[in-house]
Amino acid sequence: MDNLPYNVVIDNDNDEKTYGDDVDQNFMFIILNRIKERCAKQPPNVIAAHICSPNCLRLYANDIGQLELRRSKNPYLKPMVQNFARIAVKNPTRHSIDICYISPCGKLLSSIEAIQKYLLLTQCMDLTTLNFTFSKNFVLQKLSIREKAVTIKDISNGLESIPILAINSITNDQFSSSRRYINNSVYEPRTYQNIKNIVDNINQCNCSSSLCHNNCKCSSEEISYRYKRLFIYSSNPIYECSSKCGCSIHCFNKVVSLGIQCEFQVFYSGMKGWAVRATHFISKGTYVFSYVGELSMAQYHKEKKLGSDEYTATIGLIDKNNDGILRIYEPPEYCDENESKTMLLEGLSESNLVCYVNHSCSPNLFSQKVVIENGHGQLVPTYGLFAIRDINPFEELCWDYHYSLTESLPMDCRCEAANCNILLR
Numbered sequence: 001m002d003n004l005p006y007n008v009v010i011d012n013d014n015d016e017k018t019y020g021d022d023v024d025q026n027f028m029f030i031i032l033n034r035i036k037e038r039c040a041k042q043p044p045n046v047i048a049a050h051i052c053s054p055n056c057l058r059l060y061a062n063d064i065g066q067l068e069l070r071r072s073k074n075p076y077l078k079p080m081v082q083n084f085a086r087i088a089v090k091n092p093t094r095h096s097i098d099i100c101y102i103s104p105c106g107k108l109l110s111s112i113e114a115i116q117k118y119l120l121l122t123q124c125m126d127l128t129t130l131n132f133t134f135s136k137n138f139v140l141q142k143l144s145i146r147e148k149a150v151t152i153k154d155i156s157n158g159l160e161s162i163p164i165l166a167i168n169s170i171t172n173d174q175f176s177s178s179r180r181y182i183n184n185s186v187y188e189p190r191t192y193q194n195i196k197n198i199v200d201n202i203n204q205c206n207c208s209s210s211l212c213h214n215n216c217k218c219s220s221e222e223i224s225y226r227y228k229r230l231f232i233y234s235s236n237p238i239y240e241c242s243s244k245c246g247c248s249i250h251c252f253n254k255v256v257s258l259g260i261q262c263e264f265q266v267f268y269s270g271m272k273g274w275a276v277r278a279t280h281f282i283s284k285g286t287y288v289f290s291y292v293g294e295l296s297m298a299q300y301h302k303e304k305k306l307g308s309d310e311y312t313a314t315i316g317l318i319d320k321n322n323d324g325i326l327r328i329y330e331p332p333e334y335c336d337e338n339e340s341k342t343m344l345l346e347g348l349s350e351s352n353l354v355c356y357v358n359h360s361c362s363p364n365l366f367s368q369k370v371v372i373e374n375g376h377g378q379l380v381p382t383y384g385l386f387a388i389r390d391i392n393p394f395e396e397l398c399w400d401y402h403y404s405l406t407e408s409l410p411m412d413c414r415c416e417a418a419n420c421n422i423l424l425r
């Protein structure tokens, strides 16, 4: 370590902060020790200079990584089980701490740009930039939960790649729902017949690299992801690349279509009913989950007479561009002739875990319209939810329902935010 300009300390090496049940304790212990051993044996950049290639991952792959990788649901642990190390570097001149990663082959990677380059050079298919965070708030932490509090082991019935526990540590009420769990939006049948020729026409870009370039034909000029994270909002949708495009999972324009990457729980919050949280840290700008439900033209939605529009979101006016590809526009002031073209997303009878996300006047999630290809070769619009700021493990995930005082029924908002000033519904 002496040949480094800074003192290298192992990040997250705080026993008091790392606690959990026996399995997790052991798991964390193995990971932390391996990081320590690696840094001791192989300080960053001391390996002979080389140009990175897929060999860099293969040669330094570890024997227990695969088993642990399967066990770990935390996206930021995945690089560590693949023999990356995450370190905090004390910078004495700036009196600050910088976060860096050391690659399995000993390269010091000190920015998300460097990570992206490394993943491309090594043709890594297990990790994306979303598995790395340079946030100083990241803590390796897992809380134990009382077995008795688990009311359902997976509310998605196996549909999500990571099971979603339902937990009630407050009362004896079990989680139950008449809503069917779906993980992909579905088109209302008549709506689909009307717009079949638009939504079945999947976009295809002609970018030659696995990353796509800034003027990729699929993406919009107004808004795009930055290394797969989103930091700004636009009323214009993001149009993601599809399976027809030649790009890989590393493409900057594939995020929501890669699916949920976090481990979530639905938990009983008391006054607000059921609520949602993640079991691990989420870095600012990260895609969390998206609104899933039935996509329906306003006229057909109206005919259903649901009685409550609480779970209905307006997507916008559906149209196509010159290539016949789906485009979505903000509806002007509501008027009837738009009904045949206005699409709504409704999650009352079927939806995913989003319907358990509560409102907050100081939310940690924001929503952005995104158009992706679903698993059935159709384009589907959705609202993707992204982290407004770094979110701590087990912090309740909330968004702003944007209810105004005028459209509210008298019911107190219980978000407990300092700026809370609304009546909900």
Ligand SMILES: C[S@@+](CC[C@H](N)C(=O)[O-])C[C@H]1O[C@@H](n2cnc3c(N)ncnc32)[C@H](O)[C@@H]1O
Pocket: 271, 272, 273, 274, 275, 310, 354, 355, 356, 357, 358, 359, 360, 412, 413, 414, 415, 424, 425
């Ligand atoms: C989309 S659901 C959220 C999940 C809900 N908590 C449940 O148990 O199914 C919206 C409902 O949750 C409750 N809710 C959400 N946010 C709230 C808040 N900030 N204060 C009080 N109740 C809230 C209200 O009953 C609201 O009608």
